[in-house]
Amino acid sequence: MINQTEKLEKFKRSVFDDVSARADELINETEAECGERIRQAKLEAEELTESKRAQIDREYQGLAVRSVSADRLESKRKILLKRESIIDKVFNNVREELEKFMKTADYEKLLIKRVEECAAQYPDKKGEVLIAPKDKSLAPKLTAGGKFTVKESGSIEIGGVTVVYPEDNLAVDGTFDLKFTQQRQSFVSRSGMSV
Numbered sequence: 001m002i003n004q005t006e007k008l009e010k011f012k013r014s015v016f017d018d019v020s021a022r023a024d025e026l027i028n029e030t031e032a033e034c035g036e037r038i039r040q041a042k043l044e045a046e047e048l049t050e051s052k053r054a055q056i057d058r059e060y061q062g063l064a065v066r067s068v069s070a071d072r073l074e075s076k077r078k079i080l081l082k083r084e085s086i087i088d089k090v091f092n093n094v095r096e097e098l099e100k101f102m103k104t105a106d107y108e109k110l111l112i113k114r115v116e117e118c119a120a121q122y123p124d125k126k127g128e129v130l131i132a133p134k135d136k137s138l139a140p141k142l143t144a145g146g147k148f149t150v151k152e153s154g155s156i157e158i159g160g161v162t163v164v165y166p167e168d169n170l171a172v173d174g175t176f177d178l179k180f181t182q183q184r185q186s187f188v189s190r191s192g193m194s195v
Helices: 002-101 105-121 133-142 176-191
Strands: 127-131 148-152 160-165 170-175
Touching: 002 176, 105 127, 105 133, 105 160, 105 170, 127 133, 133 148, 160 176, 170 176
Parallel strands: 127 148
Antiparallel strands: 127 160, 160 170
16 A cells, blocks of 8 residues: 555656646746736836937927027017007107298298299199198198198198199199108118017
8 A cells, every 4th residue: 555655656746747847937927927017018118208208308398498489579578569650659749840931931841842943843733732721821822822722631731732634634743741751761771660
């Protein structure tokens, strides 16, 4: 019976050794597989992290570029507004000086001279002299000896005259409004302050 017990013991050990070897083999395979999965997961995590980092970098760069662009635009807007304010101030002063001049006798003489120049330039033509409503008291003096009729025009705000020859579809603009606008445009373009 000892033999049987020994055989049984050997068989048990053999089975145990096989099972133990198989278990070690399975454990090693599982650990290798887990190790590979962990390594793969780490690579995927690193790739995902790098991808997210790159995405976040692009987003922040985009935000930075938009922020810088917005700041530049705001700066340009402020500069343009300041330039416009300066131009307005300069030309408000010019307009005030024109208004002072228009209260003098020299203004009346200037209007009469412009009307007479138009009459001399087109001696055969009859026309209309358009004046600002505030200059209506000067109307009788602006007929060039009856050659022109005088009418008020709401389109003339500052002063001066426009002589119109309706039959020829011709107008000679001698208004301060036109000169004021031309001078403003000229000033803006020459001064580098264009808006």
